[in-house]
Amino acid sequence: xxxxxxxxxxGKCLVVLxxxxxxxxxxxxxxxxxxxxxxxxxxxxxxxxxxxKCNVDSKVSRVAWLNRTTILFAGKxxxxxxxxxxxxxxxxxxxxxxxxxxxxxxxxxxxxxxxxTNKKPKSTKVHLIVQVPARITNISKDITVNEGSNVNLMxxxxxxxxxxxxxxxxxxxxTHKLLTEGEHLELRGxxxxxxxxxxxxxxxxxxxxxxxxxxxxxxxxxxxxxxxxTGTPVGQKGVLxxxxxxxxxxxxxWYKEDRRLFxxxxxxxxxxxxxxxxxxxxxxxxEDYGNYTCVAINTMGITNASIILYGPGAMHDVNGGxxxxxxxxxxxxxxxxxxxxxx
Ligand SMILES: *[C@@H]1O[C@H](CO)[C@@H](O)[C@H](O)[C@H]1NC(C)=O
Ligand SMILES: *[C@@H]1O[C@H](CO)[C@@H](O)[C@H](O)[C@H]1NC(C)=O
Ligand SMILES: *[C@@H]1O[C@H](CO)[C@@H](O)[C@H](O)[C@H]1NC(C)=O
Ligand SMILES: *[C@@H]1O[C@H](CO)[C@@H](O)[C@H](O)[C@H]1NC(C)=O
Ligand SMILES: *[C@@H]1O[C@H](CO)[C@@H](O)[C@H](O)[C@H]1NC(C)=O
Ligand SMILES: *[C@@H]1O[C@H](CO)[C@@H](O)[C@H](O)[C@H]1NC(C)=O
Numbered sequence: 262x263x264x265x266x267x268x269x270x271x272g273k274c275l276v277v278l279x280x281x282x283x284x285x286x287x288x289x290x291x292x293x294x295x296x297x298x299x300x301x302x303x304x305x306x307x308x309x310x311x312x313x314k315c316n317v318d319s320k321v322s323r324v325a326w327l328n329r330t331t332i333l334f335a336g337k338x339x340x341x342x343x344x345x346x347x348x349x350x351x352x353x354x355x356x357x358x359x360x361x362x363x364x365x366x367x368x369x370x371x372x373x374x375x376x377x378t379n380k381k382p383k384s385t386k387v388h389l390i391v392q393v394p395a396r397i398t399n400i401s402k403d404i405t406v407n408e409g410s411n412v413n414l415m416x417x418x419x420x421x422x423x424x425x426x427x428x429x430x431x432x433x434x435x436t437h438k439l440l441t442e443g444e445h446l447e448l449r450g451x452x453x454x455x456x457x458x459x460x461x462x463x464x465x466x467x468x469x470x471x472x473x474x475x476x477x478x479x480x481x482x483x484x485x486x487x488x489x490x491t492g493t494p495v496g497q498k499g500v501l502x503x504x505x506x507x508x509x510x511x512x513x514x515w516y517k518e519d520r521r522l523f524x525x526x527x528x529x530x531x532x533x534x535x536x537x538x539x540x541x542x543x544x545x546x547x548e549d550y551g552n553y554t555c556v557a558i559n560t561m562g563i564t565n566a567s568i569i570l571y572g573p574g575a576m577h578d579v580n581g582g583x584x585x586x587x588x589x590x591x592x593x594x595x596x597x598x599x600x601x602x603x604x
Contacts, residue, residue, distance in 0.1 A: 302388040305364050306467065307421075312349065313387050314358045315374030323377035324357045329370055334359060366391050366421065394468035395424035400461055403476035407561065412448040414475055416461035424463040424471075431474075432457040453481045453508070482562025483507035487537075488555060490568040499542035501568045503555035506536060511557040513538035518552065542570070 305311040325335045333341040334348055345362040374385040399417040418424040428440040456479035464470035483505040493499035505511040515522040524531040530541040556565040
């Protein structure tokens with residue numbers, strides 16, 4: 262500490278001077294020159310320990326380990342202030358190895374074992390490579406936008422080697438699609454089909470990929486997907502059904518001609534369940550028959566559909582109208598058959 266502190270006065274530790282003082286380096290010769298051997302790279306994961314090995318022989322008079330140009334150990338004396346750097350219990354006389362605990366990314370780089378044998382300098386260079394598993398550090402927050410907007414999603418990740426980022430889209434319908442690679446995902450003029458969760462996956466083969474999702478909600482005006490009336494005889498319960506797809510969810514209003522209908526008045530009940538609204542007649546009378554309008558509203562817009570409440574004879578509804586007579590015919594046939602079989 263004392264020596265290094267003294268040597269480090271102008272800012273940097275004056276290593277060459279330090280080595281000269283230790284008689285490790287002949288005057289004017291940098292530590293790197295001489296017989297330099299490049300060992301294989303050492304690859305460790307961030308947080309693990311790295312062992313830097315150096316072989317020496319009995320003729321060696323001086324040894325030192327350097328990180329770049331900074332002395333870590335000179336002989337048995339520790340110059341580094343870093344508690345993570347320790348001299349190994351080098352049992353064999355031909356071994357002079359150090360250990361770096363809890364390796365971090367800034368430890369990456371060249372390490373040199375400098376040896377002085379018969380006043381001839383020699384060095385072994387080891388390149389420490391630090392790997393970091395891919396990890397997502399920041400991702401866009403969940404967002405709600407209106408149909409047609411431009412959406413930019415971001416997913417930042419760290420990793421060594423650099424993390425590879427991909428985006429997947431999972432739609433509410435359950436479809437799954439790989440979209441693109443990279444930190445940024447741009448959706449221009451977003452459609453309601455593009456709502457759902459966007460999954461960012463960062464990977465670099467060091468460990469399992471890291472994945473996180475952003476929820477994208479797309480607001481759109483209502484559209485009526487089902488508008489159905491039934492043929493109902495006088496004195497029975499009648500139901501008109503209206504179903505609207507919308508985000509945010511639609512509110513419903515019911516009209517007969519220009520007159521708005523309210524829940525509990527005029528013998529009708531309005532029942533809303535999720536995306537569906539039902540106009541229920543407790544006891545259908547002759548005056549109830551006619552043309553009704555279901556109106557679906559949300560912050561994005563408004564739409565309507567007409568639904569007819571008709572008597573058993575009149576078949577207005579396309580779907581119901583086709584089905585009802587067939588059932589009657591079928592019933593008639595069955596009844597006739599039963600009747601015939603009795604005799
Ligand atoms: C050691 O790592 C360096 C830097 O990453 C690279 O340029 C070199 O090719 C590697 N050498 C070996 C032997 O893997
Ligand atoms: C090696 O040197 C770098 C750059 O000065 C430093 O950030 C790092 O902590 C050093 N590592 C060790 C183990 O001395
Ligand atoms: C994530 O990125 C956003 C936008 O660039 C920034 O405002 C926010 O502070 C970042 N959050 C973190 C935890 O870094
Ligand atoms: C339905 O209305 C008619 C006429 O208003 C009435 O005679 C009949 O009892 C009602 N039926 C029911 C089930 O309330
Ligand atoms: C019901 O009324 C709407 C307008 O309010 C009209 O467009 C539609 O043709 C009518 N349907 C019938 C069957 O009269
Ligand atoms: C239904 O929509 C049409 C045009 O989209 C509009 O002219 C009409 O007034 C609407 N009816 C109701 C009851 O809102």
